[in-house]
Amino acid sequence: MGAVHLSHDVIDSQLVDRHQEKIGRIDELLLELEEGKPPRVATIVIGGVARARRVGRWMLACHRAVHALLGHREEYESRIPFEAVRRIADTIELDVEGDTLPSMRLDRWLATHIVCRIPGGSGERK
Amino acid sequence: MKKWAEVALGVVTSIGGFLEVGSIATSAQGGAEFGYQLAWVLVLGTTSLAILMEMTGRLAAVSQRSYADLLRERFGYRFFLLPLVAVFVVSLLVVISEIGGVSIALQLATGIDFRWWAIPTALVGWFLLWRGNFTIVEQGTAMLGLVAISFAVGALKLHPVWPTLGRALLPSLPSHDRARYWYLAVSILGASISPYLYLFYSAGALEDEWTIEHLGVNRVTAGMGNVFGGVLAIASLVTAALVFAPRGIKVDRYEQIALVLATPLGRAGLVFFIMTLFVTCFGSTLEIVLAIAYLLAQGLGWNWSENLKPGKDARFATSYTVLILLASLPIAIGMDPLTLTNISMVATAASLPVTVIPLSVLMNDGDLLNTHVNGWPSNLALVVIALLSVVLLVAAIPLQLLGGG
Numbered sequence: 001m002g003a004v005h006l007s008h009d010v011i012d013s014q015l016v017d018r019h020q021e022k023i024g025r026i027d028e029l030l031l032e033l034e035e036g037k038p039p040r041v042a043t044i045v046i047g048g049v050a051r052a053r054r055v056g057r058w059m060l061a062c063h064r065a066v067h068a069l070l071g072h073r074e075e076y077e078s079r080i081p082f083e084a085v086r087r088i089a090d091t092i093e094l095d096v097e098g099d100t101l102p103s104m105r106l107d108r109w110l111a112t113h114i115v116c117r118i119p120g121g122s123g124e125r126k
Numbered sequence: 127m128k129k130w131a132e133v134a135l136g137v138v139t140s141i142g143g144f145l146e147v148g149s150i151a152t153s154a155q156g157g158a159e160f161g162y163q164l165a166w167v168l169v170l171g172t173t174s175l176a177i178l179m180e181m182t183g184r185l186a187a188v189s190q191r192s193y194a195d196l197l198r199e200r201f202g203y204r205f206f207l208l209p210l211v212a213v214f215v216v217s218l219l220v221v222i223s224e225i226g227g228v229s230i231a232l233q234l235a236t237g238i239d240f241r242w243w244a245i246p247t248a249l250v251g252w253f254l255l256w257r258g259n260f261t262i263v264e265q266g267t268a269m270l271g272l273v274a275i276s277f278a279v280g281a282l283k284l285h286p287v288w289p290t291l292g293r294a295l296l297p298s299l300p301s302h303d304r305a306r307y308w309y310l311a312v313s314i315l316g317a318s319i320s321p322y323l324y325l326f327y328s329a330g331a332l333e334d335e336w337t338i339e340h341l342g343v344n345r346v347t348a349g350m351g352n353v354f355g356g357v358l359a360i361a362s363l364v365t366a367a368l369v370f371a372p373r374g375i376k377v378d379r380y381e382q383i384a385l386v387l388a389t390p391l392g393r394a395g396l397v398f399f400i401m402t403l404f405v406t407c408f409g410s411t412l413e414i415v416l417a418i419a420y421l422l423a424q425g426l427g428w429n430w431s432e433n434l435k436p437g438k439d440a441r442f443a444t445s446y447t448v449l450i451l452l453a454s455l456p457i458a459i460g461m462d463p464l465t466l467t468n469i470s471m472v473a474t475a476a477s478l479p480v481t482v483i484p485l486s487v488l489m490n491d492g493d494l495l496n497t498h499v500n501g502w503p504s505n506l507a508l509v510v511i512a513l514l515s516v517v518l519l520v521a522a523i524p525l526q527l528l529g530g531g
Contacts, residue, residue: 126259
């Protein structure tokens with residue numbers, strides 16, 4: 001693959017972890033600016049705050065209000081160094097453990113506290 | 127041989143999936159008030175839906191990506207919010223109506239008020255989604271949906287005037303109640319062309335592991351399935367035209383619609399009507415909540431599949447669980463199912479541009495479709511549907527106000 005277009009091929013792409021599990025999409029990309037060095041794509045951000053920021057200030061304010069209302073103190077946003085990228089195709093593979101990411105916290109919480117406690121919730125395929 | 131079994135199945139699926147509460151109600155109202163005259167709207171709606179389904183199916187089979195996935199990736203998150211919110215709201219309204227349809231069917235069968243049936247319906251539906259896989263949801267509801275053929279039998283037994291019906295397949299202007307006529311036309315289009323149908327179809331192509339080999343199956347399914355579905359919807363309109371129109375009855379309650387089959391088929395007709403209403407609305411309930419959960423999961427990048435245990439895609443499973451329970455509440459507190467159905471069909475019609483217009487971009491993307499991009503006839507058809515969708519968006523609210531009463 002020659003040139004990779006950030007907006008066409010990278011931003012908003014489906015992310016999978018090292019087990020090919022879907023772990024969200026690239027909600028934001030951060031550039032790193034360092035004195036004396038050219039800027040480089042440094043960080044992949046996954047999370048609702050990043051998505052809200054893209055829509056506008058009002059959405060960010062709504063997002064923050066909801067989280068405050070729910071009494072969330074923990075961070076629900078994943079920031080992953082771009083070096084973790086293993087493959088860029090239809091999906092982008094990251095060399096990370098999906099279950100440990102902050103942006104997967106809700107998914108893990110739902111799975112362990114609710115879904116798997118309901119009969120038929122746990123296991124592999126139906 | 128296996129392929130043809132799949133084709134047959136696909137066709138059956140579309141029949142089961144096509145005629146649901148919206149089509150039954152809006153066609154019956156159309157037939158009661160304007161005789162056969164609105165039949166052309168069903169032809170237009172069915173053809174449009176067949177084209178949209180063929181395209182989203184082809185897109186999924188060739189690119190191995192669902193439509194919702196591509197809407198997010200190719201158009202970005204800001205744009206994606208439009209179809210997300212529009213389809214979410216509209217589909218939620220439709221699923222409430224479907225649960226209303228199931229509840230009315232159970233009221234007709236048992237005499238117990240429909241409000242009591244909404245939450246049990248949601249719980250049984252949830253149980254099937256939770257424990258069953260995609261094949262069970264798709265094929266189970268489709269097979270049972272064949273009971274809808276009773277509408278065709280009912281229509282034939284009433285001996286429709288074929289030349290008049292034939293002429294009604296071409297558009298014509300009403301001689302009275304213009305606003306009402308166009309209002310019903312918009313409702314019928316909203317009932318025929320539902321975004322959830324092609325979003326579900328697109329995700330279903332991936333659930334069924336379609337590949338480029340399935341393009342033929344896709345064409346036949348989208349084409350033939352919709353022909354059968356359209357014929358049944360026309361049958362519903364014809365029965366209403368022959369039963370209600372001569373007696374001057376306007377349909378304003380679901381219970382009345384039962385007469386369309388009870389008149390030609392007697393007591394058996396009533397039973398068939400109840401079964402059809404129950405099965406098709408219940409099937410649509412499952413398909414719509416899944417379609418919304420697919421849209422959320424694919425758009426936001428969660429794990430999703432009706433073939434995985436819920437613990438493997440917790441956010442997806444939680445979504446359909448919350449949605450189906452939430453959708454049963456308005457019926458449980460006594461909202462009128464028919465009013466809701468009418469509102470949701472018009473809202474559906476208004477929501478179409480945000481899912482139809484982006485499709486025209488994706489269907490011409492060689493990176494996704496290689497040689498299977500749209501040819502000019504398909505593009506022309508898509509432009510016509512897109513223009514139609516914009517007209518529907520503009521006309522929906524004024525017509526709801528002028529002709530909705």
